[in-house]
Amino acid sequence: MSDLLGRLRGRGWRMTAQRRVVAEVLDGEHVHLTADEVLARATARLPEISRATVYNTLGELVSLGEVAEMSTDGRAKRYDPNAHRPHHHLVCSRCGAIRDVHPEGDPLTALPAAERYGFAVDAVEVTYRGVCPDCARA
Amino acid sequence: MSDLLGRLRGRGWRMTAQRRVVAEVLDGEHVHLTADEVLARATARLPEISRATVYNTLGELVSLGEVAEMSTDGRAKRYDPNAHRPHHHLVCSRCGAIRDVHPEGDPLTALPAAERYGFAVDAVEVTYRGVCPDCARA
DNA sequence: ATCTCTGCAAATGGTTTGCATGAGA
DNA sequence: TCTCATGCAAACCATTTGCAGAGAT
Numbered sequence: 001m002s003d004l005l006g007r008l009r010g011r012g013w014r015m016t017a018q019r020r021v022v023a024e025v026l027d028g029e030h031v032h033l034t035a036d037e038v039l040a041r042a043t044a045r046l047p048e049i050s051r052a053t054v055y056n057t058l059g060e061l062v063s064l065g066e067v068a069e070m071s072t073d074g075r076a077k078r079y080d081p082n083a084h085r086p087h088h089h090l091v092c093s094r095c096g097a098i099r100d101v102h103p104e105g106d107p108l109t110a111l112p113a114a115e116r117y118g119f120a121v122d123a124v125e126v127t128y129r130g131v132c133p134d135c136a137r138a
Numbered sequence: 139m140s141d142l143l144g145r146l147r148g149r150g151w152r153m154t155a156q157r158r159v160v161a162e163v164l165d166g167e168h169v170h171l172t173a174d175e176v177l178a179r180a181t182a183r184l185p186e187i188s189r190a191t192v193y194n195t196l197g198e199l200v201s202l203g204e205v206a207e208m209s210t211d212g213r214a215k216r217y218d219p220n221a222h223r224p225h226h227h228l229v230c231s232r233c234g235a236i237r238d239v240h241p242e243g244d245p246l247t248a249l250p251a252a253e254r255y256g257f258a259v260d261a262v263e264v265t266y267r268g269v270c271p272d273c274a275r276a
Numbered sequence: 277a278t279c280t281c282t283g284c285a286a287a288t289g290g291t292t293t294g295c296a297t298g299a300g301a
Numbered sequence: 302t303c304t305c306a307t308g309c310a311a312a313c314c315a316t317t318t319g320c321a322g323a324g325a326t
Contacts, residue, residue: 014325016281035315050283055316057281071209075291076315090249090257099255103248110241110248111228111266117237119228121268128249130259152300154306173290188308193291195306213316214290 022057034076092132160195170236172214230270
């Protein structure tokens, strides 16, 4: 729990039952749910929530900068509530498990000026891929 | 030109007019086309090529390891023919322009063992984001 | 009271698939 | 010849949108 709801309230975000449930479902560490998974968990707590509302709310949280969209693997986008603290991702190539990681050093400095093509670089996304302990054991 | 076709022929890849055109369209440096763009350029050279064939062929090139799929931004996947030489991407946040870049040092070493959660890490994808010179000027 | 969020359902965009035909090795 | 790639169209999946009504501030 990293108090996503508290932060949202502090920003004067309009609160409704649906929006609260989406934020609750999303809050935590190492959480990377798809929109569909968010809908499923939200429906469990509040049956009268609709798919469109989940998408609307996710989109809003993303544009508020409170949730980050990961377009990592094939199909559906995943939503990561840890947008306020920069981190990277470690993904299992077999089962798709995802962990948040914090590399040492500033990844931006790894790109030499000669390789910047005149871009003003201000962010970097890093995804490490490998096999998780559970899959390695099996 | 990095001779994608030559490599494919060398691997005994079944050659047809359609497959050759897709490979030709894709070959080069800093090429990151969507399936739709590949179809458009392929159609210009060979009108009787179909969308399904483009998708089939792209999928096959990806599973052969000759082309890499980038799931970077929002909508459509992009296809990168430089899969044989590891590199990262530099993307313009405004216009979406993409360049291939080659950071110094091994990016894999940037992830401390204590942050690996027991994973056997074997690859890393890096996307730098910033504003390209053209957009900065405007 | 006002402003907007919500639900429904239909539309959209990207990608995949089934099947009969036709071309490669 | 025998296999497999192709084309067409329909299916699919994730996501977006229009609209009328309910709900929050």
